[in-house]
Amino acid sequence: MGLPVPSPAGLNQQAGTEDSVQNFQGVGVSPGRIIGSVRQMPKPVSEPPSGERLAAGLSPEDAVAGLKAAAQSVHDELKGRADTASGDGKAVLEATALMAKDTMLLKSAAKLINAGSSPERAIWEAGASVSEMLHNLGGYMAERATDVLDVRARIVAELRGVPAPGIPSSETPFILVAEDLAPADTATLNPAVVLALVTSGGGPQSHTAIIARSLGLPAVVAAHGVDSIADGSEVYVDGAAGSVTLDPGEEQRAAATAWAETSATLAEFDGNGTTADGHLVPLLANVGGAKDAVAAAGLGAQGVGLFRTEFCFLERDTEPSVDEQAAAYKAVFDAFPGKKVVLRTLDAGADKPLPFLTDATEPNPALGVRGYRTDFTTPGVLERQLEAIARAASESEADVWVMAPMISTAAEAGRFASLCAAAGIKTPGVMVEVPSAALTSATVLREVGFASLGTNDLTQYAMAADRQLGPLAELNTPWQPAVLRLVQLTVEGSAQEGNNKPVGVCGEAAADPALAVVLTGLGVTTLSMTARSLAAVGTVLKTVTLEQAQELARLALSAPSATEARDWVRAKLPVLEELGL
Amino acid sequence: MPERTATIASRSGLHARPAALFAEAAGEQPVEVTIAMQGAPADDALDAASILSLMTLGAAKGDVVVLRAEGDGADAALDALVKLLETDLDAE
Structure with missing residues (x-):
């Protein structure tokens, strides 16, 4: 649901008369309503033609x-x-x-x-x-x-004599418009001057979306035509509705002012994830290291639902020692004494290659030796990591749970559980990212203590759509009814297993307040997200009862498309429009 | 020609930050300094002020390299650079 466009001309993509409003529709990936001036990211530098000679007259x-x-x-x-x-x-x-x-x-x-x-x-x-x-x-x-x-x-x-590639450096705040952002751009993106992100390419799971959510910047991706907006133009961005409007009018100015006020109240989470009728859904944080963990604790996170341990290994050409790993893990555990910290073992491969573990020449790395599977080709690394985790856990007060990424079968889950037991880890679990694990969750969960749904990869595998590709953005959303059905099957498998073992979600889906309600209705027990989204998700969750959430989940599952699932659910949650989420 | 040998002390070898610090220091010397792995022919020596040359040299912690320079101030320049190589720059 976007704001009404204040013009009888309605949606007009051509630069027409002076009064016309130009509106660009994309996919909203991070909420916020803001007005600012545009800076285009310079186009990549083109290759000088092969054989280009020295200009005549130049020595x-x-x-x-x-x-x-x-x-x-x-x-x-x-x-x-x-x-x-x-x-x-x-x-x-x-x-x-x-x-x-x-x-x-x-x-x-x-x-x-x-x-x-x-x-x-x-x-x-x-x-x-x-x-x-x-x-x-x-x-x-x-x-x-x-x-x-x-x-x-x-x-x-x-x-x-053309602008340097990369994010423009500027002292005055601006709205960055680009084709897409690469992970490397994060290092040079200064959130103090970048007000919002708008891209013509990319999808809801692209790096742009992930960067925007982690920085709390409003963002719209896959907005066709925004490349043509001139530098310095004033635009209104609605990161929930996915719209970008050139030359904003009074209505948009009022909306941006209202957002500035509500966003201040949405910045703090009270540390109590619950529905209106008191059904508890702990809201946890996704973290990549001690710094994130401390920040997440400060934002009220009730624990950590996904601790990515890659940070310890990236930029390394050899495996870090057990001592070094244990110290790094303990620093995260120490941010959450007495609380749950779910650690994911090394997830290398595909878009996160590591020289000592993965083969860069694989023809199809997303389907290759990645995640738990690196243990097939490089045994020992996982056991040493588990040893480091067990040691760090024994020296800290956190309630440490450990899960393996990319588990496909019950046999893999069983083997991982026995490795954990051998290392002295009490609560082993699995990530459910491969559809086979969702479909067989009853037998998978018989082997371990819990499951956590990684919705980004689950979506990419269920829809057979690379999560980085802009043209596949429509396929690549966790609102796809097929993905929601896999979530439901995983929860049903847990009930069937008989011990009601916890099934959480730790993908980007949990950060979308509307989807968080649907996931709660599907029976997910915890939601883990980038810490900046905790307050928004917590606020919306408190406005519905468990029964209403279940009703919305049924509605989403019955939708014929992802767009309709999202629209139908959002229409029943007017609080989203009120808050600009 | 004055020359010195030095053992690389930085944990990550002559990569990354240590390479940048060393190349910058070499570039500030009044003379041109070359670097080679011990035992490599002097003709294969590389410009010590070039970070890219240092990276392609691939010297790891514990490797011994030879620094060479000629002209006024060569000895002082070599001494200063040897000291830098024998410091664990990753620890700073």
């Missing part, structure tokens, strides 16, 4: 000097950003700044210029060969290969 000496000057200014820009950054981001920026004026890179480009190449083409080729060399070295070096390509693109942009 090789002058061309080399020009290249050096461009390289120096790219260096200075990156160095300036490094000076204001902190932590890992700072170290990466410092190294990248040095690459810009690297003698190896510039000398090999100078050689090409002296042989008659244009400076743009010369630095392009020099960058390609250095990047390939690093790529072939593997491990940490291979990861830096993309930094060289980034530097190369910046130097070419500088030589051409």
Whole structure:
């Protein structure tokens, strides 16, 4: 449900008369109503044509000097950003700044210029060969290969006199419009100046959506046509309705003002997840490390429903020691003394490759050796991780539960449970992300103590749709009735198993307040989400009784499409429109 | 030509932050300094001020490298750089 568009012209995609309102419809992925001025993310730098020659009248000496000057200014820009950054981001920026004026890179480009190449083409080729060399070295070096390509693109942009690729740097706040954002863009995205995110591509599970929710920024994805909005134009973004309106009118201004007030009240969760009639649904946080855990505890999280342990391993070319792991896990457990912390064992593979565990040459990595399956090819890593978890748990006061990602069969669940038992871990569980695990949850749950639905992967596998692809955005939503049915089957399997073992949700779905109500109605026992969404979900959950939630779940399951499931449920929850969620 | 050997002390080897700090320090010296793995021919030595060269060298913790430089201030430059390599820069 969007706001009414205040124009008799209605939805008008063409730039028509002065009075017409231009409205772009996309998918709302993070709520918020805001007005601001647009900054387009510069287009990626195009490759200078192969064989491009030095311009007539330009001597090789002058061309080399020009290249050096461009390289120096790219260096200075990156160095300036490094000076204001902190932590890992700072170290990466410092190294990248040095690459810009690297003698190896510039000398090999100078050689090409002296042989008659244009400076743009010369630095392009020099960058390609250095990047390939690093790529072939593997491990940490291979990861830096993309930094060289980034530097190369910046130097070419500088030589051409066009804006550098990446998020524009600006001191005045703006609404960022891009085709899509990459995980790497998060490091340079300053939430103090970026008011909202709008993309023409991407889907509800894209990185843009995940970044926006974790930063609490309103966001609309897959909004066709927004690429044509001029820099500096004023727009109104409604991150719940998924709409972007050019030249906002009085009504939109009032809505943005109202949101600024309600969002302040939606910032705090009282730490008590419950329906109106007192059916308890603990609201937990998804965290990636101690810093997140402390922040989540501060925002009222009732525990941790998903502790991603990859952070301990990423950017590593060897396995961290048991001591090192135990210390890192304990730091998270210590943020939640006496509360539940559900830890997920290493989930490498697919979009999270690790040099010592996964094979980067797999033709189909989402269906490859990932998650729990890395134990088939690299035995030992999982056992050592379990040892570290058990040690950290014994030294902390948290109630530690441990689950394996990408479990497909009851036999895998049984084996994981016995590894946990051997390590001294009391509560083993499984992630339900593979449809086979949802369909056989009664037998899977016989082996372990609990299940947690990872709705992002469950959706991608149920719909056979890559979660990163914009054109598949419509398939890739947990509102798909087929996905909701798999959730229901998992809960039914638990009842059938006989011990009513807990079935939680820890995917992005839990952060959508309307979907959180549906999941509660389906019988899910806990909801885990990015900590920023706790307050909104908690507020909406309190407005419905369990019986109403069950009714809404039946309604969603009966819908013929994801769009209708969402629209039907939202229509019955007017509180969402009131709060701008 | 003055030369020195040094044992890499940083835990991550001459990658990442240690490589950046070392390349920057090498670039600030008044003379050009080269770096090679011990036992490698002097002709294969790389520019010590180039972070990309350092990364392709792939020196790990405990590896021994040879630094070379010529001209005024070469000895002082080499001494300063050896000290840097023999410090665990990851710990700072």
